[in-house]
Amino acid sequence: xxxxxxxxxxxxxxTPPSVAGYGNVVGRREMEGPLAACFDGSGRNxxxxxxxxxxxxxxxxxxxxxxxxxxxxxxxxxxxVIFAGDLLNQCxxxxxxxxxxGIPFLGVYGACSTMAESxxxxxxxxxxxxxxxxxxxxxxxFCTAERQYRTPLEYGCQRTPTAQWTATAAGAVxxxxxxxxxxxTHVTCGRIVDKGVLDSNNMGAAMAPAARDTxxxxxxxxxxxxxxxxxxxxxxxxxxxxxxxLDLCRLEGIDLSSNYDDCGVLLYDAEGQDMHCGGxxxxxxxxxxxxxxxxxxxxxxxxxxxxxxxxxxxSPLSSQQRESIPSICHAVVLSKEP
Amino acid sequence: xxxxxxxxxxxxxxTPPSVAGYGNVVGRREMEGPLAACFDGSGRNxxxxxxxxxxxxxxxxxxxxxxxxxxxxxxxxxxxVIFAGDLLNQCxxxxxxxxxxGIPFLGVYGACSTMAESxxxxxxxxxxxxxxxxxxxxxxxFCTAERQYRTPLEYGCQRTPTAQWTATAAGAVxxxxxxxxxxxTHVTCGRIVDKGVLDSNNMGAAMAPAARDTxxxxxxxxxxxxxxxxxxxxxxxxxxxxxxxLDLCRLEGIDLSSNYDDCGVLLYDAEGQDMHCGGxxxxxxxxxxxxxxxxxxxxxxxxxxxxxxxxxxxSPLSSQQRESIPSICHAVVLSKEP
Numbered sequence: 294x295x296x297x298x299x300x301x302x303x304x305x306x307x308t309p310p311s312v313a314g315y316g317n318v319v320g321r322r323e324m325e326g327p328l329a330a331c332f333d334g335s336g337r338n339x340x341x342x343x344x345x346x347x348x349x350x351x352x353x354x355x356x357x358x359x360x361x362x363x364x365x366x367x368x369x370x371x372x373x374v375i376f377a378g379d380l381l382n383q384c385x386x387x388x389x390x391x392x393x394x395g396i397p398f399l400g401v402y403g404a405c406s407t408m409a410e411s412x413x414x415x416x417x418x419x420x421x422x423x424x425x426x427x428x429x430x431x432x433x434x435f436c437t438a439e440r441q442y443r444t445p446l447e448y449g450c451q452r453t454p455t456a457q458w459t460a461t462a463a464g465a466v467x468x469x470x471x472x473x474x475x476x477x478t479h480v481t482c483g484r485i486v487d488k489g490v491l492d493s494n495n496m497g498a499a500m501a502p503a504a505r506d507t508x509x510x511x512x513x514x515x516x517x518x519x520x521x522x523x524x525x526x527x528x529x530x531x532x533x534x535x536x537x538x539l540d541l542c543r544l545e546g547i548d549l550s551s552n553y554d555d556c557g558v559l560l561y562d563a564e565g566q567d568m569h570c571g572g573x574x575x576x577x578x579x580x581x582x583x584x585x586x587x588x589x590x591x592x593x594x595x596x597x598x599x600x601x602x603x604x605x606x607x608s609p610l611s612s613q614q615r616e617s618i619p620s621i622c623h624a625v626v627l628s629k630e631p
Numbered sequence: 632x633x634x635x636x637x638x639x640x641x642x643x644x645x646t647p648p649s650v651a652g653y654g655n656v657v658g659r660r661e662m663e664g665p666l667a668a669c670f671d672g673s674g675r676n677x678x679x680x681x682x683x684x685x686x687x688x689x690x691x692x693x694x695x696x697x698x699x700x701x702x703x704x705x706x707x708x709x710x711x712v713i714f715a716g717d718l719l720n721q722c723x724x725x726x727x728x729x730x731x732x733g734i735p736f737l738g739v740y741g742a743c744s745t746m747a748e749s750x751x752x753x754x755x756x757x758x759x760x761x762x763x764x765x766x767x768x769x770x771x772x773f774c775t776a777e778r779q780y781r782t783p784l785e786y787g788c789q790r791t792p793t794a795q796w797t798a799t800a801a802g803a804v805x806x807x808x809x810x811x812x813x814x815x816t817h818v819t820c821g822r823i824v825d826k827g828v829l830d831s832n833n834m835g836a837a838m839a840p841a842a843r844d845t846x847x848x849x850x851x852x853x854x855x856x857x858x859x860x861x862x863x864x865x866x867x868x869x870x871x872x873x874x875x876x877l878d879l880c881r882l883e884g885i886d887l888s889s890n891y892d893d894c895g896v897l898l899y900d901a902e903g904q905d906m907h908c909g910g911x912x913x914x915x916x917x918x919x920x921x922x923x924x925x926x927x928x929x930x931x932x933x934x935x936x937x938x939x940x941x942x943x944x945x946s947p948l949s950s951q952q953r954e955s956i957p958s959i960c961h962a963v964v965l966s967k968e969p
Contacts, residue, residue: 297760298711298760298761298762298763301711301735302735304761344952345952347948347949347952348952373636373639374820378738378740380721381946381948382720382721382946382947382948383718383720383740383742383944383945383946383949384740384944385944385945385946385948385949388823388944388957389949389954389957391823391957392823392825392944392957393825394822394823395822396822397639397640397820397821397822398820398821398822398823398959399739399741399748399751399752399820399961400716400739400740400741400748400944400959401737401738401739401740402716402721402722402738402739402740403737403738404721410737410738413737414737414752417756417759417761418755420759421755421758421759421760421761422635422636422759423636423642423755423759424636425636482712482735482736482737483735483736484732484733484734484735484736485726485729485730485732485736487730487731606721606722606723606726606730606738607721607723608719608720608721608723609720610685610719610720610723611685611721611723611727614682614683614685614686616727619726619727619729619730621736621738623737
C-alpha cells in the first residue's frame, strides 16, 4: 500500500525512502560563511573552470550530483529518475548538467522551492513503487541570477536593504527504497499565495505568506504542531521574511519562536558578511540541506526536521507588467527514524 | 499495490486513472486549421481580453482549466494537485493562471513535452494513492514565444523553411481514480538526448532523436512494438522532424509508417496555411490531445494511443553561448480500456 493522504495537501509516505547520499558545491562567499566547514567543495572562482557563468552553474550541478552519487555508492546508471530545475530561463543549468548523463529526467520549476519540490517528487516515486533509486537536484549562481533577474553585474548597482543575495550553490540528494536514513516521511504540497507584494527586491515579504499557508496546512493535516519537530527550517525567507513568518504564525496561534530558522539566515554571517537580508536562490536551501541538515540528522543533532523551501514565482517580465509576486512553499519531513 | 516498473524508463499503472475531463482554448490560426471543429473556443484576437500577450496566455490556461473542470463535473476545490508549466521564462503563464485557484501546485518544466510530463505525473499521483483527482495543464502563445525566443514581432523577420509556428493554444486534463475512461495505462519517462543540432530554427531535427530514444525504450520496456497502437503521435516534431523520426526508427527496425503522426503536422493545413514546418509549442500537443485525441478515444475512433510529446530544452542564452539543443520526449499510453 502506497502513501496515504492526510488532508488535502499532505501525504504520509507508508514506505519512507532513505537518503542514500547528498552532495553540494558552493561559491566563495558561501565558503566564508558560518557553514563553510559543512560544504563538500568550492570553485577557485565564480566560473568553476567554464567560460560563462551559466556553464559554471551547470558544472556545479554535475559536481554536486557526482558527490551525492559517490556518497550513496551509486552511479548515474542506478538512478531511475532525476527531478531537477533551477532559476535560469528554461532551467538550462539543470538540462545542460544532465544532457550527457542518460538518466531519465523530469524537469520541475518551483523557483527557490525547487529543492523541496524535487525531493518530494523523488520520494513519492519510490513510495509509489515507480522507482527504487531517485535523485533531486538544483542550483543557483549569484552572477547568472543577477544578470537575468536584475541588472548586468558590471553596472555595480546598489542593493536595497531588503534585498537577499542569490547563493552560488548546487545540491543533490539520492534517495533509495531502503537504507540507514534519514528518511523522508511526509510531503506537504504548497498552493500559490499572492498577497500583492510588488517589490522584487523584497522576496522575503512576498514569500512569507506562502510559508505560513503551507506550515498551517501541514500542522492541520497532520494534527500536530511545531513541537513535533526539533527544527523547522524555511528555504530562503531571509532575515526580514523570517520575522514576518514568525509574526504571521503567531497571529494564528502557531508559535515558531523556539525551533525555527531559515536557510537564508543560516548561510551567511549577518555581522561579518554584508549580505543585507541574507541568502536566497534554489542553491541556498539546497546547500543548507545537503551540507548542514542531512548530516545533522545522520549525526543525531536533530531527530525530525520540517524542511519548507519557499519560491517566488515571478519573472522580470511579470514585474515589468506591474504584476505582484505569486509565491509557493513546499514542505517535506526528514526524520532519523522511518 | 501501486504501479510497476517495466525496464528502466516505463511504469505500468496498476490502477490506471481515468480522464474525467479535458478542455482547450486556441488562437485564430488554429481555428483556421483542419482541427478547428475540435476545439472548445478561441479569442476574438491574440489578447484574449487582456492587456499583454503574457497575460493573455495566462487567461487561456484559466479558460482551458474551467472547461476541463466543467466537463469533469468538478471544481478547483476537488483537485488535489495540479501539474503545470509552459515556455515562458519562470513559467509565468501557469503560475499567474493558478495564483487565485487555491489548488496545490507542482510546477514542471519540459518545454514542449510539458503536456505529456504533467499528464504522467498527474496519473502517477493517482496510481500511487497520493491523490484522487489531479490536473495537468500547459499553454503556448505565438506572440509571447516569438518575442522571448526570437525577435520582437514588430521586426517582421522572415522565417526559415525549417521553422515551426508556435501554437497559440492551452489545454488542461482532469484525471480521477475511477471513471469511464479513456485511461492512462503506461508512462515512459524520457532521457535528455543532444545530437549536436545548433540551429534553433530547426527544432524538429533537434527533437527527433529524443523521440526515437523514448519510443525505442517504450517498445523495449513493454516488449511490444508500433503494432500495439492504433495511433502513435509525437508532440511537435513538425513535417521535417516527422520524416527524420520515421528514418531514425526505420534504421532500428521500428516501422512507424502505418500508424504514426505528429501534433505539429495535424494542427495546421500544410497546403492552405503558410506555417512552414508545422506547429510547435507546449500548446500544440495540448490542443491536439484535448481537442482531437481524447475525444477520439471516447468516441471509439482509436482504442490505444501512444502520446509522445517532445521538448527542446534550450534557451536563447544557451544558443547565444553556442550550445547545441538538448531535447527530451516523454510518452504516455492512453487507452479506451483500463
